[in-house]
Amino acid sequence: MSKNRCGWCVGSGLYEAYHDEEWGVPVYDDATLFEFLILETFQAGLSWITILKKRDNFRKAFDNFDYKKIAAYKPSKIEDLLQDAGIVRNKLKVNATITNAQAFIKVQEEFGSFSQYIWNFVDGKPIKNRLENYKNAPANTPLSDAISKDLKSRGFKFVGSTVIYAHMQATGMVNDHEVSCFRYHEVEGSL
Secondary structure: OOOOOOOOOOOOHHHHHHHHHOOOOOOOOHHHHHHHHHHHHHHOOOOHHHHHHHHHHHHHHOHHHOHHHHHOOOHHHHHHHHOOOOOOOOHHHHHHHHHHHHHHHHHHHHHOOHHHHHHHHHOOOOEEOOEOOHHHOOOOOHHHHHHHHHHHHOOOOOOOHHHHHHHHHHOOOEEOOEOOOOHHHHHHHOO
């Protein structure tokens, strides 16, 4: 018997696996939050499936998303990244990754962890929406606007409200699984 999934992922094995195992599951680990933040910033203007297909290449190219290493990247490493056909070779986004790693560390120093900082916006608990159809999910919300504005004030780049809302969905800050999706109630139980 096939499982009822959110319509956006149906038909792609890679999308379905990501949907079934990761999307919407609350993430409180700084390393994983950073990985998703960087992947979302690279996704800006592209499709998520493009980024998912390159995810392993991104991990390899960016030292497994080790933000401490990334924060210290030198110009020679940037040049290597811009020659790496396995990732999205966008100079602004590569440079933003380094800037974001540095800003990420500053947030950790101020709040104890990035997780503490970001989850504070939702009082530590996911927002549970009731979408009948994924096409009705917003691209951004007043909350993603506020988080985006705050991140930008802290020096983060490529963190517009739409990118931040996608990050909130991916990391379970908001549950936007369709109510008919088998994961809608399951992600709640993963807290």
